Amino acid sequence: MTMKTRDFAAICENEPAKERTAHAIRTSTLPHALLLCGLKGSGKHSFALQIAAAQNCENRNSENTAIPCGICSCCRRILSHNHPDVKTLGKTSGKATIGVGELRLFREDMFLSATEADSKIYIIEDAEDMTPQAQNALLKVLEEPPRGVYIFLLAESTDKILSTVRSRAQLLRMQPIPDAALGEWLKASVPEAKRMALASPDRFGSLIRFSEGRIGRAKELLDPKTLELREAENAVVSDLIEAMRTRAPYTELYRAVQSLPQKREPLCDALELLLIAVRDMIVCTRAEAGTLFFRDSEEAAAAAGRIGERRLGAISDAVSAALDDAGKYVMIPTLLADLTYRIAASGSNQIER
Ligand SMILES: [Zn+2]
Incomplete structure (x- = not known):
C-alpha cells in the first residue's frame, strides 16, 4: 500500500493529483494553467480552492507543514472566498455560455498587479461552456501568462474545450471515490x-x-430532504424493475410507470436512474462490470436473468425515447403512456384483453 500524502488533507482520495500538485507548489513549478476535470459533485471546486490556498500559503516552504496549512491568514481568506487575488468566473444565471465579453474583462484583470498575494488565481467554472470566441480570448493569456497569474479551468468533460486550450493546461482528472x-x-x-x-x-x-x-x-x-427524494426515486425505479422482472400484469406495470414523478425535471432524473439500472443489467454479465444502481453485479444479474437480454435492449430504447421526449416538451401523460406501452410491447408484460 502506498503512503498517502498529508498535503491537501481536505480532499478525499485522488492521491496522484494531490501529490503531483503539492510537489509542483513546493518546488515553485505549478503550471500556469490547470484543467480540473470531473463530474458534477466530484470535488473539483474544493480542489481548485485548496490549490489556490496552497500556492499562496504562508507556510508552503516549511518542510513540517502540510499544505495548505489552513491556519495562516492567506489560507483562511482564500478558503472562505474572501481573498482579493482569487477570482472566480462562472455562467451568469440564466445563461448557457460564458461569452467573449465576460472573458475579456476577466483577462484585463489578469494584467493588473496582485493586491496582496504572490500569485493571482483565476478560477473559471463550467469552462466547457465558454464560447469558442471566449476560449480564443483566453488562449492569449495561456500562451503568455502574465507574471504570477494562474488559471484553473473547471469542466465536467474536455470535449467542448478547444484542443489549443487543452494542450496549454495540465489536466487533473477527479477520480471516482x-x-x-x-x-x-x-x-x-x-x-x-x-x-x-x-x-x-x-x-x-x-x-x-x-x-x-x-x-x-x-x-x-x-440533507435529509434530498436523501428522502433520492430514496423515493430509488423505490419507484425498483418497483418498475420488479414489475418487468416478475412479468406483472399490464395494470401493475401501468401503476408502476404512473408513480414516476409527474414534473419534468424530477421525471428526467428518475428516467436517467432507470436507464442506469437497465444498463447495469445489460453489462452485468461482462467481467469487471461495476454497477451504479444495483449493489453489485450479482444483484443486477439476478434481475436481468428474468427479463432477458433482448427485452432489456428494447426497454433501454424505450426509456431513452422517453428521456428524449421529456427534453422535447412532449406532454407528460402522453410520454408515460408511450413508455408503458413500449415496455409492455417489449414482451415482459402481458397486455390483458
Ligand atoms: Zn496557509
Missing part, C-alpha cells in the same frame, strides 16, 4: 455523517451508494 473510502472520509469530516452512520447504518449505506463516488453529491445527500 470507492464507497468504503467515501464513507470513512465523510464520517471523519462531517459530524452529521458520523451521526447518521451510527444511528442508521443502512441509510448511510444507501447514501454512499447514491453518491456514485462523488464527494459533493454525498454532501448534498446529507
Whole structure:
C-alpha cells in the first residue's frame, strides 16, 4: 500500500493529483494553467480552492507543514472566498455560455498587479461552456501568462474545450471515490455523517451508494430532504424493475410507470436512474462490470436473468425515447403512456384483453 500524502488533507482520495500538485507548489513549478476535470459533485471546486490556498500559503516552504496549512491568514481568506487575488468566473444565471465579453474583462484583470498575494488565481467554472470566441480570448493569456497569474479551468468533460486550450493546461482528472473510502472520509469530516452512520447504518449505506463516488453529491445527500427524494426515486425505479422482472400484469406495470414523478425535471432524473439500472443489467454479465444502481453485479444479474437480454435492449430504447421526449416538451401523460406501452410491447408484460 502506498503512503498517502498529508498535503491537501481536505480532499478525499485522488492521491496522484494531490501529490503531483503539492510537489509542483513546493518546488515553485505549478503550471500556469490547470484543467480540473470531473463530474458534477466530484470535488473539483474544493480542489481548485485548496490549490489556490496552497500556492499562496504562508507556510508552503516549511518542510513540517502540510499544505495548505489552513491556519495562516492567506489560507483562511482564500478558503472562505474572501481573498482579493482569487477570482472566480462562472455562467451568469440564466445563461448557457460564458461569452467573449465576460472573458475579456476577466483577462484585463489578469494584467493588473496582485493586491496582496504572490500569485493571482483565476478560477473559471463550467469552462466547457465558454464560447469558442471566449476560449480564443483566453488562449492569449495561456500562451503568455502574465507574471504570477494562474488559471484553473473547471469542466465536467474536455470535449467542448478547444484542443489549443487543452494542450496549454495540465489536466487533473477527479477520480471516482470507492464507497468504503467515501464513507470513512465523510464520517471523519462531517459530524452529521458520523451521526447518521451510527444511528442508521443502512441509510448511510444507501447514501454512499447514491453518491456514485462523488464527494459533493454525498454532501448534498446529507440533507435529509434530498436523501428522502433520492430514496423515493430509488423505490419507484425498483418497483418498475420488479414489475418487468416478475412479468406483472399490464395494470401493475401501468401503476408502476404512473408513480414516476409527474414534473419534468424530477421525471428526467428518475428516467436517467432507470436507464442506469437497465444498463447495469445489460453489462452485468461482462467481467469487471461495476454497477451504479444495483449493489453489485450479482444483484443486477439476478434481475436481468428474468427479463432477458433482448427485452432489456428494447426497454433501454424505450426509456431513452422517453428521456428524449421529456427534453422535447412532449406532454407528460402522453410520454408515460408511450413508455408503458413500449415496455409492455417489449414482451415482459402481458397486455390483458
Ligand atoms: Zn496557509
